[in-house]
Amino acid sequence: MRLIDAVPKEGSKRRRRRVGRGISAGQGASCGFGMRGQKSRSGRPTRPGFEGGQMPLYRRLPKLKGFPVINRVNYTIVNVEDLAGLEANTEVTLTSLMEAGIVTSDDGPLKILGNGDINVPLTVKAAAFTQSARAKIEAAKGTCELESAE
Known part of the structure; x- marks a missing residue:
């Protein structure tokens, strides 16, 4: 098969349709537009x-970009x-961090972020x-254990 085929x-x-070319053409004068x-x-x-000047649907939908996450x-x-000041081989949980004064309020399950350095081995349950936090904890000969986020 070729392109010409x-x-x-x-x-x-x-x-x-050639409109507006006289009444004998079938679509003369108003060209079928009333x-x-x-x-x-x-x-x-x-x-x-366009909705006739009414605020159109795409502008009536939520003003902020995106929609909220339902079960965030x-x-x-x-x-x-913040964990670098703890003693070696300590088990780190949300309750132990609250007792140590590192965390002052329970805002939900514990999440470890990777800002800073650590050089003491810890058992962290969060x-x-x-990824960077996991790499730094394991590089310091510590372990990372996942707990359920309930």
């Missing part, structure tokens, strides 16, 4: 989404640098770790 099927293409009004004017079609999980976040 790619032609529309016989009878599938109709010639364009008498007056916005839909009869030249340059006629309104833009997609709020984490109590702690950076790796609901989530960032």
